[in-house]
Amino acid sequence: MKTLTLLRHAKSGWDDPVTRDFDRPLNAKGKRAAQAVGRNMRSLDLAFDHVVASPAVRVGETLDAVVAGYGRTLAPVWERRIYLASAATLLDVIHELPAGAERVLLVGHNPGLEDLVLMLVPEASEGLRALVEEKYPTATLAEMTFDIDDWSAARAGGAMLSRFVRPRDLDPSLGPDDG
Template sequence: MKELILIRHAKSSWKDSSLKDFDRPLNKRGEKNAPKMAKILRKLVKTPDLIISSPSKRTKQTLNYFVDEFNYKNKIIFEDSIYEAPYSNILKIIQNINKKYNIVFLIGHNPGLNDLVDFLLENFDENIPTSGLVKINFNVNSWDKIEKNSGNLEFFKYPKMLDI
């Protein structure tokens, strides 16, 4: 079985309008929610075998909270094609993961993550808010076997749902 945990980056700041979107940092709410969601995730899943992240500033900052909470020391891949990506780009990244990895965290952006979850599950019509977590299990032995409606939702959690 393969386990995919999708993490939408925490809330980012629009304070400095001179910054490119890629360079926007987390705002205060993001800095508050990300570590709390990392703690919640730590109670629900084992340490990942691999983390893949968009290289944007806000995803890297979000990633740091999860790395710290899980005391993660394994490989991190910063994948440019996750940033502003359609779900098909993200799906290709997932399908190319080495089969030796069983638990993978992927940190990215909407609408790509939402569209990916809708593709992998049948009728997922929720919006994944900032700091949202989605865990999908796949009854396959290789990531390249993942296809439309092949996933099983284990959980979907986000800060407002948990009164954070």
């Protein structure tokens, strides 16, 4: 049995005068949301034996804020292919995960993460999939389990979505902005 937890980076600052999308930092709401997600991860006693993440600035800042709430160190392997990756590319990354890794955290971007969940989790699945179809917000965790022994066996329709936690589920003030 393998467990894959996906974390979309927290809300970033579009008003920041950076020249490249890759360098865009989190905004204040994003930092609060990532800390709340980290606290929730701690309360659920989630643990990971492998972390792989996009090297984008907003992902690194998301992980820093998550760690502040989580209270445990996360030592990601920075994987450039995750930056703005398609679901197919993300599945390639998953297929290459270390065989000994049982519980993996992958931190990246949309639409790839949302598309990956929709690819891996069968349509006839429980109600959580419908929430993903609706929207995969920033700083949201999606946990999937696979009845496989090696990551190379992960395939479309082969996962069960066991958890989908949005920041607004933890604190309503972290929900969508009005307006």
